[in-house]
Amino acid sequence: MKQFKIFWCLPLSIILLSCSTVGKLVTNAVAYQSVRTEQYKADIPDDATIAVGYSIGYDGSLIAIVRNLTDQIMIIDQTKSFFVNSDGLSTSYYDPTVRTTSSTDIQSNTGGASVNLGAIGGALGIGGPLSGILSGINVGGSNTVGTSTTNTTYFADLPQISLAPKSHGAMSKTFIISGIGGHGMSDLGPMNSTYTPQSSNCKFSVCISYSVDGGNSFEKIVTPFYVNALIACPVKRHGQVNEALREVLTIKPDALGESWWTICAVNNYDLDNNGFSRGFLTDYK
Amino acid sequence: MRYSYTTWLTMAFTILLTSCHTSTAVIVKTEPGSEVLTPNLTPLGIADSEGYLELKIDDNNYFPFLLSHKPNESNYIPFALNYKHKSRKGAKFSGGLGIGMAGVGLGGMFGALIPMIVAAADGDDDLLLGSAFGVAGGGVLAGLGCAIGAPATERLKQTSYQYEYKYLPYQNTNNDLPLTKPQFNVASRPETSVPAIAVTEPSTQVSRKIGQVANRTLKDYGKAIQGEYIGNGTLTIDNQLVESYDNIKIVVRRVSKDVAAVKVVESNGNEYFSSESRYKIEAKNDGTFDLIMEDINTATISIDRNQGMIYLHPRVNIDGKMYILRIEGRKKVK
Numbered sequence: 001m002k003q004f005k006i007f008w009c010l011p012l013s014i015i016l017l018s019c020s021t022v023g024k025l026v027t028n029a030v031a032y033q034s035v036r037t038e039q040y041k042a043d044i045p046d047d048a049t050i051a052v053g054y055s056i057g058y059d060g061s062l063i064a065i066v067r068n069l070t071d072q073i074m075i076i077d078q079t080k081s082f083f084v085n086s087d088g089l090s091t092s093y094y095d096p097t098v099r100t101t102s103s104t105d106i107q108s109n110t111g112g113a114s115v116n117l118g119a120i121g122g123a124l125g126i127g128g129p130l131s132g133i134l135s136g137i138n139v140g141g142s143n144t145v146g147t148s149t150t151n152t153t154y155f156a157d158l159p160q161i162s163l164a165p166k167s168h169g170a171m172s173k174t175f176i177i178s179g180i181g182g183h184g185m186s187d188l189g190p191m192n193s194t195y196t197p198q199s200s201n202c203k204f205s206v207c208i209s210y211s212v213d214g215g216n217s218f219e220k221i222v223t224p225f226y227v228n229a230l231i232a233c234p235v236k237r238h239g240q241v242n243e244a245l246r247e248v249l250t251i252k253p254d255a256l257g258e259s260w261w262t263i264c265a266v267n268n269y270d271l272d273n274n275g276f277s278r279g280f281l282t283d284y285k
Numbered sequence: 286m287r288y289s290y291t292t293w294l295t296m297a298f299t300i301l302l303t304s305c306h307t308s309t310a311v312i313v314k315t316e317p318g319s320e321v322l323t324p325n326l327t328p329l330g331i332a333d334s335e336g337y338l339e340l341k342i343d344d345n346n347y348f349p350f351l352l353s354h355k356p357n358e359s360n361y362i363p364f365a366l367n368y369k370h371k372s373r374k375g376a377k378f379s380g381g382l383g384i385g386m387a388g389v390g391l392g393g394m395f396g397a398l399i400p401m402i403v404a405a406a407d408g409d410d411d412l413l414l415g416s417a418f419g420v421a422g423g424g425v426l427a428g429l430g431c432a433i434g435a436p437a438t439e440r441l442k443q444t445s446y447q448y449e450y451k452y453l454p455y456q457n458t459n460n461d462l463p464l465t466k467p468q469f470n471v472a473s474r475p476e477t478s479v480p481a482i483a484v485t486e487p488s489t490q491v492s493r494k495i496g497q498v499a500n501r502t503l504k505d506y507g508k509a510i511q512g513e514y515i516g517n518g519t520l521t522i523d524n525q526l527v528e529s530y531d532n533i534k535i536v537v538r539r540v541s542k543d544v545a546a547v548k549v550v551e552s553n554g555n556e557y558f559s560s561e562s563r564y565k566i567e568a569k570n571d572g573t574f575d576l577i578m579e580d581i582n583t584a585t586i587s588i589d590r591n592q593g594m595i596y597l598h599p600r601v602n603i604d605g606k607m608y609i610l611r612i613e614g615r616k617k618v619k
């Protein structure tokens with residue numbers, strides 16, 4: 001009888017092991033991060049010249065959308081426009097030798113929330129049919145591969161481009177901000193930190209050079225950003241993730257009102273859709 | 286080993302169940318009329334008059350969070366989906382069993398096929414009949430194995446099976462939490478939005494276009510903060526200390542009411558930078574000042590009410606490398 005049982009145990013073990021799974025999902029914490037511009041600017045005044053909307057995806061991808069608020073043709077000098085990453089590295093918006101994620105070749109597999117560019121268009125004072133064009137584009141979190149938008153929306157990857165009066169366009173490159181979004185929170189332990197522009201551990205900025213006098217002189221709009229809050233609450237009972245999320249929202253009741261924020265389930269496995277981001281940031285001059 | 290009739294029936298039922306089920310039903314409790322959406326704002330449903338909404342979540346999709354949206358409100362409030370560990374042994378067993386049965390069946394089928402061919406050639410009817418039954422039996426077993434194993438194997442590829450979790454049947458939203466709006470430091474309007482008046486030459490004649498002249502002038506922040514600040518500093522790169530400075534001086538010179546020129550001077554009298562830097566002065570309501578460098582917005586100086594200063598310059602270029610210079614000091618009392 002014993003041999004009989006052993007005889008059947010062997011093929012049974014093989015049968016069970018032949019169909020295996022990856023492993024047990026464990027969510028260790030819920031993490032929250034928010035970003036602000038160093039100077040919060042509310043409504044865009046009527047006499048502003050330029051407005052810029054910033055979309056940040058859950059993967060930390062940054063896209064800048066420029067709106068020409070004047071009646072003149074605006075020239076954007078992409079060689080003198082920069083993204084300064086949180087590690088201090090500065091990259092020009094036009095540099096043929098720099099490899100970045102460009103608007104014509106976006107590969108994004110974050111599965112996070114898409115940011116509706118129509119919403120950004122609305123905030124930049126864009127209305128009418130143009131916002132309809134923007135609303136069809138998913139940014140930073142969509143599962144897009146290959147060409148994601150038409151050239152009429154994104155600036156071409158050229159040294160200088162012209163922007164018609166009262167029109168808009170997206171800067172030619174998408175940059176990944178170090179330490180922002182899901183990949184900046186994937187291994188966080190319990191923490192509750194708020195920062196000022198001076199004390200923040202993650203700061204980055206964008207500088208856009210533009211001219212409204214036909215290229216005779218260029219001005220710049222510099223927008224510095226900083227992480228103002230980083231919170232991670234542990235999941236105390238296995239699978240009770242909402243308890244940890246509620247703790248985050250209790251620690252920071254204004255969390256959902258920040259201009260841009262993201263939340264992430266800190267898991268032992270890196271699954272698609274671990275989190276998502278919402279909101280966008282604006283600046284004007 | 287002998288199993289009871291009930292045990293065999295349970296095993297067969299489990300196999301059938303795990304073969305067909307591809308989504309998990311959850312019931313979300315929220316306010317009546319609230320909408321539940323994915324983080325991508327894809328609507329999933331609206332809660333009924335009692336505040337219940339039943340969702341079917343595809344087992345191939347992992348959603349740690351969903352959004353809840355109260356009617357007539359603009360906020361989308363996230364809530365997390367709670368889950369439990371589910372080992373998925375049924376699907377594993379079904380998949381393995383199916384593969385095993387299919388293998389045995391195919392083996393038996395091909396094993397009986399050769400004798401059947403030989404029997405047909407030799408005209409051995411008894412062997413032919415027996416072999417035919419063997420081929421048919423093997424084929425049936427193989428087919429049954431595929432029918433059981435294939436769906437189970439496909440199920441095991443789904444996300445909730447791969448990572449052994451199952452959403453709890455009842456979920457709650459976070460609409461009850463008292464949420465607030467953040468306070469922002471609103472930036473001042475740029476000068477171009479206000480018609481310019483010469484600040485150094487007050488005028489008694491004022492056009493109606495620019496309003497009524499007040500019996501006061503704006504505070505001179507440049508005058509309030511100008512002077513010498515002495516302290517200690519560090520020069521770092523990648524969080525590594527490169528140099529430290531004792532008795533390093535920061536000289537603040539008033540340019541206008543809200544602009545200052547700053548230079549840094551080491552204890553031996555050498556100027557740290559090749560030229561002064563211009564800073565815009567911002568006064569806070571609590572009596573502190575923030576100075577922001579005009580060309581490098583991340584270079585800042587904070588001055589508190591006790592005339593203590595924190596100087597931070599994150600982009601000090603020395604031989605092409607970027608260093609961070611940080612100085613803490615206090616105003617020198619004359």
